[in-house]
Amino acid sequence: MARVLLFHDYQDRTGGLICLHVEFRVPGLFIVGSYETYCRRYSVSGIVLIISLLICWLIPLVIADQINPEETERVILYTAAGVPSPINLSSLNNSAVSENCTVVLRAPQLNFLVVEIPVNNSSFYQNELLKISGINNIEPDPIRIPDFFSSTPVSNVSISEQWAFNRTDFPQAWTLLKPGLSSPVSIAIIDTGVDSSHPELKPFINQHGFDWVDNSTIMQDVDGHGTYLAGIVCAIVNGDQNSSTERNLTIIPERVGTNATGIYASRSAVAIQHAADNGAKIILMGYGGSGQCPAEEAAISYALSKGSLLIAPAGNEASNEGHYPSDYDGVISVGSTAKTDGLSYYSNYGIFVDLVAPGEGVLSVWPDNTMRTGTGTSPSTALVTGAAALISSVNPDLNKDEIRSILESTSHDLGRTGRDIYYGYGLLDAGVAVAEAEKQHTNVQSSYSLNLSSGLDQIKRSGSFGKGIIGINLSPGWNFVSVPSFPASGKTGGDLFQGINTDGHTIWKYNAVDQDWVAVEKQTNLTPLEGFLLYSDRQSSLPLVLDNRTKAHELNMSCGWNLVGLPNMSPMTAKDALSPISKNWVSLLQYNSTKQNYDPAIIPGANGSHSDSRMLSPFSAYWVYMNAGAIYHPV
Structure with missing residues (x-):
């Protein structure tokens, strides 16, 4: 940066001495240094003094110029898709931009380029760069560590x-x-x-x-x-x-x-x-x-x-x-x-x-x-x-x-x-x-894909029926789930559900005997046909491997509400699924996890929207009201 040095000398009234006053200024700033002394005009000491002052003040300023050049910052210019590359800063016909701004990185496939601009007047340069055809946004280049x-x-x-x-x-x-x-x-x-x-x-x-x-x-x-x-x-x-x-x-x-x-x-x-x-x-x-x-x-x-x-x-x-x-x-x-x-x-x-x-x-x-x-x-x-x-x-x-x-x-x-x-x-x-x-x-012989949010449209599988990976897709919000068999890995309920982001919500199962909810802990055993209520913060998949089912599992059902799953790996009508307890069940409630509310109740022998011929999806759990306790022996 240019420096202005102001020298003032004036002779005192005796005519023998002069006063030297030297100021050192930087444009746009106050005086950054001054010195005042008396000496005789044309004396060697006066000349030496002036030269010494110049050296003492100018050398640090020159060094500062070399060590601390004008600081710059990086900004990212985002281009519209399909804009021809490269974008030229000189297209602005603005000498301030072309002389003081430098393109340091181009990424045409990602639709951006990076420019270094002076920190001073940053807003001015950013506004000028936005005038370039094809540039639709400009932001600072964040720093990571x-x-x-x-x-x-x-x-x-x-x-x-x-x-x-x-x-x-x-x-x-x-x-x-x-x-x-x-x-x-x-x-x-x-x-x-x-x-x-x-x-x-x-x-x-x-x-x-x-x-x-x-x-x-x-x-x-x-x-x-x-x-x-x-x-x-x-x-x-x-x-x-x-x-x-x-x-x-x-x-x-x-x-x-x-x-x-x-x-x-x-x-x-x-x-x-x-x-x-x-x-x-x-x-x-x-x-x-x-x-x-x-x-x-x-x-x-x-x-x-x-x-x-x-x-x-x-x-x-x-x-x-x-x-x-x-x-x-x-x-x-x-x-x-x-x-x-x-x-x-x-x-x-x-x-x-x-x-x-x-x-x-x-x-x-x-x-x-x-x-x-x-x-x-x-x-x-x-x-x-x-x-x-x-x-x-x-x-x-x-x-x-x-x-x-x-x-x-x-x-x-x-x-x-x-x-x-x-x-x-x-x-x-x-x-x-x-x-x-x-x-x-090496060992998986069958694969299933089930969707709880919209019901089961189909089961995709190949190979044997007895053992395979189940991918239970959960919808955002509350889901009622159940499994027809024990996991092959011996997982507990806590292990099974640990991969689901519940967003801080507790996972529950329903105790039909006490007609009350019970929190699922890490060591809570998973019982086939038993229903669970869990919250998922997003569309997600719950993977598990089921053991070979050599016999159907049973479930003790109590008078009042029970949370029950299907015993099969394929859709069934409510009438067929609950036929072993046909004399005891009074109504069934199905939760629609997509809509996050209940569908119309299913009633034995009813028609229309309440018909017991409505299809139930496997791996879901349903509310079943019983007029008396009974053992559910799936067919």
């Missing part, structure tokens, strides 16, 4: 023997893996980069990664966080195997920022798209921050459409405020637990948390060829990512939604029964998850 709380160097330890792996039952999962038979899994790690020369990681690094900070294909990690996450994932997928039987794993590293500068959401967006385009089946995003970003959200939608499973840490602010990218729809949000299974004191919580995993003192590699234990929700996310990789490895036919369903349905329920705002669906259980994936791959 790696979700890492702390790290501590350690030595003489083994990654595979650490407590976090044991608590999530990875040793059991490894026993189910068959050397040389696992399918390849490609995982993108979007973070601070990955040390591609590290001996523990080098065999797994894919050269298709990219450094979005330095715009280079040469990967580095000056911070260590991305390398740390990659180490956890590689240790899980490789398990306790030696080098001769290493798993078929590929790591695609995407460097999007540093601990010092943070991670711009725009870089996150292009890295997600790049990873999906390069075949990443699983994408780990080890960072987060406040503020939604349409560019980042569009990239996530794009990756989901390509079949990628996206996983991100819930955040380390001990808050339930918005945190992204973990809170975007379709992303698995992972919280952190301590060795006591309690939620870590720093872990975020809220309705978007899906799973929790150990996040305190988790061991992994570091770029300087050392080992460190780390704490935060990001190591928890790496554990879930590793489990997802094992699931995909043993059952490559599973898509992203099926992998997610297995992770959620096999988790160990913590806190309130069912999904809650602190633990989500529960604590990661890799052993059970991998076993379930392998079982589906």
Whole structure:
């Protein structure tokens, strides 16, 4: 910036001395320095004094100019679909924009570009940029940070023997893996980069990664966080195997920022798209921050459409405020637990948390060829990512939604029964998850799809009738459900319903003897034909495997209201379903979960809307009023 120096001299009345007054000014500011002294005109000391003052004041100002150039900020310009690329800033014929604004990133497939503008007069430049044809919106580029709380160097330890792996039952999962038979899994790690020369990681690094900070294909990690996450994932997928039987794993590293500068959401967006385009089946995003970003959200939608499973840490602010990218729809949000299974004191919580995993003192590699234990929700996310990789490895036919369903349905329920705002669906259980994936791959002989909200239109199945996976689709709101047989896994009622987000509502069953509701706890036994009332916050699926039914189950029914399910796997009329108790039932009420209200009552022998020839759907529960107690022996 230009400086103005004002010199004033005047001779005193004796004529022998002059007063020198020097002021140093910066345009637009007050005087920033002044000096006044007396000396004789033309004296050497006076000249030396003036030169010294100039040096003392000008050198710091010149250095300041070099160290602190005019600050800039990044803004994202969103373009309308189909706008020709590239957009040229010079099209404005505005020299202020063309000279002071710089395009630093273009993402035509995601319909945005990023421009650096001066912080001073930011609103002016943003208004000018909005005048460019094809630009329909402009927003700041949010900054994310790696979700890492702390790290501590350690030595003489083994990654595979650490407590976090044991608590999530990875040793059991490894026993189910068959050397040389696992399918390849490609995982993108979007973070601070990955040390591609590290001996523990080098065999797994894919050269298709990219450094979005330095715009280079040469990967580095000056911070260590991305390398740390990659180490956890590689240790899980490789398990306790030696080098001769290493798993078929590929790591695609995407460097999007540093601990010092943070991670711009725009870089996150292009890295997600790049990873999906390069075949990443699983994408780990080890960072987060406040503020939604349409560019980042569009990239996530794009990756989901390509079949990628996206996983991100819930955040380390001990808050339930918005945190992204973990809170975007379709992303698995992972919280952190301590060795006591309690939620870590720093872990975020809220309705978007899906799973929790150990996040305190988790061991992994570091770029300087050392080992460190780390704490935060990001190591928890790496554990879930590793489990997802094992699931995909043993059952490559599973898509992203099926992998997610297995992770959620096999988790160990913590806190309130069912999904809650602190633990989500529960604590990661890799052993059970991998076993379930392998079982589906090799042993499942039948598959059913049932819809409780609209009634059963058809049952899709192939193979034997006795045993199969049931996908019970719940509609948002209250649902009455029942099963005709015991789960093959021996699950309790608490286990069965833990994968449903009840939005804080208690799950109930009805005690017909006492004519009162009973809360379903974790160890509540599940009785066939018994009805349950549960709340789901969204359209969701309740997976279970039923045991081989060698005989029909019975249910003691009491005088008054009973909550009862169908004994069959196919639709039946009310008359046929209740024929064993035809002398005792008085009326039947069917709850319509789509409309969230009751349909007209069904009455024995009635016609029209009350007819007992109306169809009842399996896996639903119905209110049946009895005039006397009886044992329900299904036909």
